[in-house]
Each structure stands twice: as C-alpha cells, then as structure tokens.
Amino acid sequence: MTNLLQATPFLHVPDLAQALDLFTRVLRFEIKYRAGNYAYLEREGAAMRLLEEPGRDLLLERKFRVTVYIDVADVDALYSELASELAKLPEGDVEPPADQPWNQREFQVRLPDGQWLTFGQPVRNRS
Numbered sequence: 001m002t003n004l005l006q007a008t009p010f011l012h013v014p015d016l017a018q019a020l021d022l023f024t025r026v027l028r029f030e031i032k033y034r035a036g037n038y039a040y041l042e043r044e045g046a047a048m049r050l051l052e053e054p055g056r057d058l059l060l061e062r063k064f065r066v067t068v069y070i071d072v073a074d075v076d077a078l079y080s081e082l083a084s085e086l087a088k089l090p091e092g093d094v095e096p097p098a099d100q101p102w103n104q105r106e107f108q109v110r111l112p113d114g115q116w117l118t119f120g121q122p123v124r125n126r127s
Helices: 016-026 075-086
Strands: 010-013 030-035 038-043 046-052 066-071 094-099 104-110 116-122
Touching: 010 016, 016 030, 016 038, 016 046, 016 075, 075 094, 075 104, 075 116
Parallel strands: 010 046, 066 116
Antiparallel strands: 030 038, 038 046, 094 104, 104 116
8 A cells, every 4th residue: 555645845935925926926836725824835746835934044054955856757848838937037046957967857946045946857868
C-alpha cells in the first residue's frame, strides 16, 4: 500500500498578498484554502503552503538558495506558458531555461522571501 502522497513545501513569506499574486497570477497556482495569514495552493498536483510572517528576518544569513524544486514534464513549455507574466517581474527575478551540469534543464523564479523556486526536468539526449 502506498501511504505517502506528496511533499508540500511550507513557505514563510513577509507579505501574503504579494506571494499570492506571484503564485496565482504569474505561476498560475489556484488558492484552495485561505484563512488569516495562511494559504494552501495547488497546480497540476503540485502544492504550496504559504504563511505570512511580517517582520521576521527570513534570510538569517542572507544566503539565497533554492527552497522549492518542482519536477515538470516539459520545462520549456511551462516557461513559454508563463513568459508574459514572468517578463513583468523585477529584473533578476527570473532565470530562463538552461541545461545544468547535473543533467537537469531548469528555470528559476525568485520568491518573495528572496529564495528561489526552480522548475526542472532531466536533460534529454545530452551528447
């Protein structure tokens, strides 16, 4: 029997409204539940939990890193789908699709707390 269903990242954000705008308008997640300073979002089987924590220093050591990685079937198709809204984000907040040395093709979006969300897939037929 399979018991584990999915891993759902819990992101602590300084401004819930700003984070919801990024996830719903730009990345096209759907809000499934929202109450107070908490929201649960889904898109195609991927889910996020957002908790607003204004005033908390979310980057204690100022080390920016990937905090969420979503595996996708076609990273270029997803990037193309989202491109018009991604282009409206501040300069430097989006890294377009690129093949990485670890055999993944990825693109990244900076989250409201400064960390990164990465979408990726295995590199196909790398020679």
